[in-house]
């Protein structure tokens with residue numbers, strides 16, 4: 001028999017646009033209280049306001065996720081006001097593509113800081129209340145590129161592959177507290193991040209997608225919502241491609 005749904009407190013980084021916004025909206029529609037984090041106050045604020053206007057529960061916490069001091073300050077406020085979060089989605093991410101020989105230290109460093117180090121900062125600051133409650137769900141948003149590599153994205157692929165190593169370690173370390181950790185690895189999803197691609201790049205990608213379409217943010221949010229649910233309690237340390245069949 002399926003377990004009954006429980007409303008929880010969820011924090012989603014990068015909730016201002018794209019995949020993070022869809023996850024925040026899906027969680028809110030399912031009755032969770034959603035704490036929306038993004039860099040630009042207008043973007044996470046707009047999402048939180050729209051959720052609240054639609055009758056859901058949400059709050060905005062603008063922060064640069066890659067800044068450890070900002071992460072500590074927001075998490076301290078969240079832990080004090082909400083008694084911690086039950087569900088954490090490390091979703092904020094950026095790309096700074098370049099061929100290896102031309103890649104600058106800043107392009108490497110910014111991508112590692114936002115896509116990988118931030119997940120460490122936010123998880124470390126939010127995991128203690130989960131261990132006390134002996135329940136938690138950590139969902140890290142990786143990428144098909146972290147599984148397959150991609151020319152021009154050595155920084156991004158390294159960060160996303162590293163993120164899954166982080167996920168597997170969390171899964172082993174936190175299992176005794178009934179906290180699960182999983183990675184979702186989206187393929188190419190229609191968001192601001194992929195709007196930058198040229199039509200030629202999009203065509204080349206599409207040739208490698210058996211389902212012959214880009215994903216939607218809702219495709220990713222549907223799996224995130226399941227992994228956050230009561231009924232996903234026996235799934236941990238896994239990586240799930242939501243990529244139209246690109247990596248198999």
Ligand code: NAP
Pocket residue numbers: 013014015016017018019020037038039040041043044063064065066091092093094114115141142143144185186187188189190191192193194
């Ligand atoms: P997006 O549309 O560009 O949105 C990115 C979100 O992350 C925005 O809300 C942005 O905040 C936030 N963000 C970026 N850097 C941040 C920082 N330093 N501090 C706080 N917030 C920050 O991206 P997306 O396509 O939805 O991607 C979401 C995640 O999915 C990323 O981890 C990405 O790597 C991954 N992914 C995406 C695709 C794809 O095809 N789109 C494929 C595989 C994996 P603001 O709104 O405030 O700017």
